[in-house]
Amino acid sequence: MALTIYSTLTNSKQEFIPQEAGKISMYVCGMTVYDYCHLGHARVLVAFDVITKYLRSSGFDVNYVRNITDIDDKIINRANENGEKFNALTERFIGHMHEDEKALGVARPDMEPRATNHIGDIIAMTEVLIEKGYAYACDNGDVYYRVAKFEGYGKLSNKNPDELLAGARIETGDIKEDPRDFALWKSAKADDVSWPSPWGPGRPGWHIECSAMTKCCVGDTFDIHGGGPDLPFPHHENEIAQSEAANDKEFARYWMHAGAVRVDGEKMSKSLGNFFTIREILDKYHREVVRYVLVRSHYRSAINYSEENLKTAKVELDRLYTGLRGYDDVEVLALDQLPQGNRYVKAFTEAMDDDFNTALAISVLFESVRELNSATANKAADASEQAQILKSLGSVLGLLAENVEDYMQAGLSDAGLSADAIEALIAERIQSKKDKNFQRADEIRDELKEQGVVLEDGAGGTTWRRD
Structure with missing residues (x-):
């Protein structure tokens, strides 16, 4: 089965054929860094991390680029509120973003361009657009893109330019030729953050930043452009208009957008x-429970975040980890190194080749763990190989990466009994059994259960996990 991707541009699944055989160039719109990353950011981070992991595990050489917007109205306003320089604010939150992605098991992209490092490229592209008649400079130093000039405007978001004009508000004193036109360069006001330009001191508009960074990092035409659910219009629509007008080439060949996150059925909002x-x-x-919630749904579908869903995710992930008890030492292999005739490898690959269907891929993990449990119970000769397949498939999704007991015993640093206290009570319970003091042994089990600790007695002794 060939890899297919649902492209927002065509609103259909298409067979994925990279520009260059075996190599993939992918650019994903990243964070605007003025605050901590939220759950919606986590959805995008994890979705494209899984996509990258799968492509690489399948043998592709992937150049994954995710940008940082480090100059923006929100950034400037927040810095002014804090009484600090804008770049001190952005540097701090870039650090926090890296901490969050590491905590979620998200690998860093190959390139992480920042808008402020590409001011020269932004100015150069703006000059090209002016020269070609796709942009115009105003007397006040603002530069706007001429939407009516670009014939294909609206092709990504399926918006009719005439309808956009009818619905546009015309502001008093607006210097734009057309209400639909958008800023490529914003002239500086007094004490604004600014850079020199042919039109006077100012800073770039948001959309032109990504057009300049894609050109530098992945070229005029590249394979995959990705982002969050709110980006097709206007951001990605404007990127297409800018880049294709400036470069006279197709921009991105496939467009991928992650689904939204809802909380208890409602849109996530600070006001709510x-x-x-x-x-x-x-x-x-x-972290793996949170990641599991994010990957058990297809990347394009909306996720409903709730306490109940997180608890369910913990139970389901526990089942997978329980099957791997005793197999911590098995080597994790890339997908293309696993036995391709194995039914679980084949089913997992087919699921992921179908537009990265992680929901179906996870169901394959549960089929695999059921067979592993049977093989373990019967001491089958191929049990270790089955454990290796399960763990390797899980790793493609960024799951099952922990030592089993470390995962089972993980809890909040300030919640319940410490691991040492639990081990001491287990030792006391073992001794109580030896002394035939079964009442005390039962009391210890009950005490631990009240503290959210579940004991599991087996042939190899007693293990425990936090519930």
Whole structure:
């Protein structure tokens, strides 16, 4: 089965054929860094991390680029509120973003361009657009893109330019030729953050930043452009208009957008009090449980975040980890190194080749763990190989990377009994059994259960996990 990708540009699944055989260039719109990353950011981070992991594990050479917007109205306003320089603010939150992605098991991109490092490229592209008649400079130093000039405007978001004009508001004193036109360069006001340009001091508009960075990092035409659910219009639509007008070439060949995150069925919003940062969630739940919630749904579907879903995810992930007890030492292999005739490898690959269907891929993991449990119970000769397949398939999704007991025993640093206290009570319970003091042994089990610790007695002794 060939790899197919649902492209937002065509609203259909297409067979994926990279420009260059065996190599993939992918650019994903990243964060605007003025605050902590939230759950919606986590969705995009994890979705494209899984996509990258799968492509690489399948043998592709992937150049994954994710940009940083480090100059923006929100950044300037927040820095002014804090009484600090804008770049001190952005540097701090870039550091926090890297901490959050590491905590979620998200690998860093190959390139992470920042808008402020590409001011010269932005100015150069703006000059080309002016020269070609796709942009115009105003007397006040602003530069705008001439939307009516670009024939294909609206092809990504399926918006009719005439309808956009009818719905556009014309502001008093607006210097634009057309209400639909958008800023490529914004003239500086007094004490604004600014850079010199042919039109006077100013700073770039948001959309032109990505057009300049894609050109530098992945070329005029590249394979995959990705981002969050709110980006097709206007951001990605404007990127297409800028880049294709400036470069006279097709921009991105496939467009991928992650689904939205809802909280208890409602849109995540600070005003509703249901807005969660990544670090707030990771203070309550193990990182793989959070990641599991994000990958068990197809990347294009909306995710409903709730306490109940997180608890269910913990139970399901526990089942996979329980099957791997005793197999911590098995080597994790890339997908293309696993036995291709194995039915689980084949089913997993087919699921992921179908537009990265992680929901179906996870169901394959549960089929695999059922067979592993049977093989372990019967001491089958191929049990270790089955464990290796399960763990290797899980790693493509960024799951099953922990030592089993470390995962099972993981809990909040300030929650319940410490691991040493639990081990001491288990030792006391073992001794109580030896002394035939079964009442005390039962009391210890009950005490631990009340503290959220589950004991599991087996042939190899007693193990425990946090519930």
